[in-house]
Amino acid sequence: MNTISYAQSLLDYQKQIQELQATNTPQITPQVNETEKSFSSHLGEAIAGLSQNMQIIDADTTRVISGDENDLAKVMTNMTEAQLSLQTAVQVRNKCLEAYNDIKNMQF
Numbered sequence: 001m002n003t004i005s006y007a008q009s010l011l012d013y014q015k016q017i018q019e020l021q022a023t024n025t026p027q028i029t030p031q032v033n034e035t036e037k038s039f040s041s042h043l044g045e046a047i048a049g050l051s052q053n054m055q056i057i058d059a060d061t062t063r064v065i066s067g068d069e070n071d072l073a074k075v076m077t078n079m080t081e082a083q084l085s086l087q088t089a090v091q092v093r094n095k096c097l098e099a100y101n102d103i104k105n106m107q108f
Helices: 002-024 039-066 072-104
Strands: none
Touching: 002 039, 002 072, 039 072
């Protein structure tokens, strides 16, 4: 499935970012209020939600194929939700890469 490969590539991308942050960042933590969250925490939560949506649709698909699930409307709703969250994640990734490339190409 094409959407599963996109989800897997996003999860791999998140792991690579976390590994880079762990190796390249000094051990200084920024002062953040409890009510404020960093961009990376929001991004992490979004990717975790995407992963959860993909796991739900995988389980629903398996149940429909095996005949354990009778509510096709619920499965289709979950599938549409997972598809939209994946498309949103891909677009956010594209915008981040575009911004990174713009910054990289700036001349001082």
